[in-house]
Amino acid sequence: MKRLLIIRSSRQSFWGSCRVISPNLQNSYQLLASPECEIKFFDISDLFLKDDALKDGNYITDLAQTLRDYNPTEIIFTDHRPHPYEILIFLSMHYPLKDLPPLVFHLYGDFTFFAQSWALIGEKLKGHKIKLIVASESQYKLVKNFSNSEVNIETFIFPVDEKDYYYDHDERLETRRQFQIRDYEQVILYSGRISLQKNVDILISEYAEIFKNSVFPTKLWIVGAFDDHGANFQGVVNYEGFMYAKIHQLLESLPKEIASSIRLWGLQPKETLRKLKNAADMFMSLSLYHDEDFGMSPAEALSCGLPTLLTDWGGYSSFTSKRWFCNLIPVELTKYGHQLKVSKMQEFFEMFNLAFINQHDRTKWSQEFLKEFSIRSSSQKLKAILDKDYLEFQGFNWNLAYYSNVYWTLLHGRQLSIHLNPSSDNFYAQIYQHYISGKNI
Amino acid sequence: MSNNEKKEIIQWGYELIKNAYLNKVQEPDLQDELYLNYLFPFSKEIYSLGHSVLLFGGHSFKTFNQKPFITVRDGIIPLTIFFGEMRPDEFKLDIYIPKDLWFIVPDEWRGKVRFYEIKSDEIYSAHKLPEKIFVSGILNSTLADPDQFEASIKRLADGIGKENLKNIEVIAYFPDKRNDLWGSWEEENVLSYSSAIFRHLGLELKTPRWGDLKNEMNFRNCLYHEVNSGLFIKDSYLSHFALSRGAGLLAEEPKPEEDNFNFLFELRNSLYHKYNFYEFDYSKVEKFSDPLKSNQFTYFKRLIEFQNKDVRLNFEWEKWYASYIKRFYKNNKPTSRSSFNI
Structure with a gap:
């Protein structure tokens, strides 16, 4: 026993x-x-x-x-x-x-x-x-x-937790009605911390670029708290309010019709988060967070059957499967830093429109995902x-031992590091190259 | 602690703040850190599109003048010294200071200085109750006399209603301080402070450590109240910390001098709070009287400088300076209509 x-x-x-x-x-x-x-x-x-x-x-x-x-x-x-x-x-x-x-x-x-x-x-x-x-x-x-x-x-x-996150079509319709989303409008959702390495600013810029001339009425919902932890171990220290100022300035610089289609929800309780995930049509995260070992927020989105586009980075790569709708944006580590193939966002959006996803698809994807990742399974x-x-x-x-030495020295040194700033030519690459799976789904 | 170390600490009061400008320092030095550490976490840096700065933080003129304007977070004492020691023609930029401190601006600075205040989207009162109250401040008789401390806590309790407080969770965070800096604990009336908190806010308080508090992301449905007379820092890090995570402020009665302010513009600092900027119509108030040019100040300053040779006597310097400023403004209110209370 x-x-x-x-x-x-x-x-x-x-x-x-x-x-x-x-x-x-x-x-x-x-x-x-x-x-x-x-x-x-x-x-x-x-x-x-x-x-x-x-x-x-x-x-x-x-x-x-x-x-x-x-x-x-x-x-x-x-x-x-x-x-x-x-x-x-x-x-x-x-x-x-x-x-x-x-x-x-x-x-x-x-x-x-x-x-x-x-x-x-x-x-x-x-x-x-x-x-x-x-x-x-x-x-x-x-x-x-x-x-x-x-x-x-x-x-x-x-x-x-399958009791917290699941697909509910009635909840989707009700939530869309509540927030005045018309049937033909598509909602892209990001949820999670809005911090430096989560690249929410890049998500907004790319969204604006793709949809500035698009005929598809689209919205971008960003749900989560602003987080100014920065990237301490890389020597990047943010002060309280930096991320908000950065996103605020970015939104101000966008054409009015694009900026007005983007909504910042702040931190929301899990019931509201599930409603928003049910009401949305796609989930996207361009995170390159250095310790992204898992990805709770994409996992919750996939539990709600959301078609999901994630960076091929860290724990995110494990979520790809043909049993639900999760694609990866290729990531490359170059001499000058990370490189994201952002054209994948456009491709993903086109693929989404060709797929004519309905409630049965969402229900099936949600069930398949939870079959794999629920508490019971x-x-x-x-x-x-x-x-x-x-x-x-x-x-x-x-x-x-070497890594811990470099890490701690830099963490307390608070200066930009040639060892741990993303590059294919330094120590960072030796450690974090493993975060790129190279999967192409 | 050696005598030399003590000397460094003693000097930080008037001399440190004064020298921070006069030397036009390029890098924050050790003494600045002492000052900042003492006021931690209220003194922590914030980032704002309003270019928020603490004047004593070791900024150079060059850095200041590169900005279109600066929003000064300092309180009465550093600002009084700043206005006394600097000349307005050295600054190209506009300077915004906390709105409550309109009366400390000398006549020659009045064309250069404008005002701001923090506004939260949520405002709580007995009619709109929060689920939580987060109260903070410094338990220290230099920064808040027991009476002032109690008055501030009472204002909070009265604003929300004593009966309502029974159903509201109260989180109290009063940072530890180094009691070797500004005198010992018994001088600081810790029991009076504690008594005020318990009498007005109840006994069921949560008292988190900074280590836990700093990682808290959610202050929605929470009222933030800071016991802060604004002697050293008026616009504190902790208020931005709580408000940017969703907290709101207590509803306040309009002040008599409110009519003299003209709204200019606003800048958002987070999803939940912003700065409002104003200009002040000085034609409606009396002429400025300078606390640093009074005979009493010169006399006591000389006395304190003389006493500096004896380290033991001079722990009182900052305390004396703070009480001097308080007394000065009590006796020399810039207008009979002023409701300001430090």
């Missing part, structure tokens, strides 16, 4: 997507509970050290005691914070690490951000039985590049991964 001990954060993540991913993932694990598989959750504060010192918390000693009492067959870390390294290093004072059962780590986009911690964990756990579960095929390649062996790496794409995938034999960890290679 299996006894899974799932260590999770007692507080919501500050990342919007992780606030959705984490509960969905835990729900998938919860469904594994059966007479043959017992599940126990252990909640730990992301500030467990401070809480232990200042309050009545005894997180680490409690965890050690739980390990002795519950005697789990596997320990699973589902959250990105607190970092498993922090937990394990303090746990080692109360419980010998070599006595721990096999360990499972779900990796997030911040794997690169926490490269130093992962490099340290690699040393501690060499020879221990572990599984590193990554969130996409691209992340698999990226982590493999940092590892001595890929035998410990598994791919598991995070689930979507994901639970089965998790079971298959956990049932595989655990192999001894061979450790991470020099790439990770």
Whole structure:
């Protein structure tokens, strides 16, 4: 009989997507509970050290005691914070690490951000039985590049809650009526953070270029909060208000009829987001975010059966399939930076118009996607991964140590980096070339 | 802390702000950082099409004069020093300062200086209640005396209605401060501040850390209230932070001097808030009286400079300067109709 001990954060993540991913993932694990598989959750504060010192918390000693009492067959870390390294290093004072059962780590986009911690964990756990579960095929390649062996790496794409995101034709009609969208008008939707590397400004410019002389009445809806985190590790620091000013200025520069067809919705609750996704006709994201390991917002759009156009970048590439409508914009890493084949947007739009998509298509695509990525089906995938034999960890290679060194130096240096600014000729390419799949669907 | 380090800290008050202009500094120096760090996160940079700047942040004239205009975020003290130490003909650009501070503009600067204020799209009151209240400010008797602090919190409670507050979640963020900079905790009436908060806003407060707060993206249906007398920073980072994430401000009674402002234009800073820009009709108010040219100021400044030799005495300098300015404007209101209260 299996006894899974799932260590999770007692507080919501500050990342919007992780606030959705984490509960969905835990729900998938919860469904594994059966007479043959017992599940126990252990909640730990992301500030467990401070809480232990200042309050009545005894997180680490409690965890050690739980390990002795519950005697789990596997320990699973589902959250990105607190970092498993922090937990394990303090746990080692109360419980010998070599006595721990096999360990499972779900990796997030911040794997690169926490490269130093992962490099340290690699040393501690060499020879221990572990599984590193990554969130996409691209992340698999990226982590493999940092590892001595890929035998410990598994791919598991995070689930979507089928109760939150699905296609509902009546809701589509109602929402379009509410926002006065006529039947012949087409709505392109982007949802997600509006941050530097998400390239929402390029999306707007290209939209304006394509539709300035178009006979098709079209709208562009942009849903999400402005985010001025910039790209710290590349030395690009944004100040509060920069992204809004940038988009605002761009809209001001467009012809009035184009600018008036673009709507900024701001951050919306998930019910409204689903309505907007149902009401829209296409989803587009030109993100080249450096840690785009997955893509919660395209996954939610595909759950609503939306024809989707994404960059061939990071986790996005894993969403292509002939079972639903998801195309990729080719990405190339040149000496001077990323290059997007934006003409693909025009092609996508033409293809969309030729396809005469109806409610049956949307329903079918939504169902097919959820068949693959719902919490229930994901639970089965998790079971298959956990049932595989655990192999001894061979450790991470020099790439990770070097990368973590460069990354941290630059993160704190706050200057433009010749190593980590996108180029085919530098260290960035060695790491992030794995984010380009080259798939042509 | 060594005596030399203490000296650096002491100097930042008048001298630092003054020198930031007179030296026409090219790079922010260590002392500037002390000042900025002390006022963190209110002093954090913001980006605005209105070219928002903090004057003491180490800007050079060259940078300023490249812009068509600047929107100055500073409060009374840096602005008073700025107007006292600089000449308007050195600036080609227009300078916009917070609207509430119209009375500190000297006569010779009046042609150069215009005004702005922050406006949120959402305005909350007892008739339009928020789901949450986010209240912030600095617990520090230099920046807000306990009485002023309480008055500000009471204004918030009265504006929303005490009964209504029971159903509203209150988030209070009062940043930690280094108590070695401006005196010790007991001088700062921490108990009085706390008592005011609990009496007026209730006991069920959430008090997040900056680490959590800074990543919060959603302040929709939330009222933002800042206890800020505007002595050092009037247009704070935290207000932009909350308002650009959807927060609104408390409805305010129109001020008597409102008639003297003529609206010029507006600039949006986010989906949810903007700057409104104005000019002021000075013909309707009395002549400016300069707080730095009063005999009392010269006398106390000399006294403080003399005392600078003894480090222990001079932790009071900034506090004295702040209270001097407060007292000056209480006694020398530029117009009998002014409702300004610092």
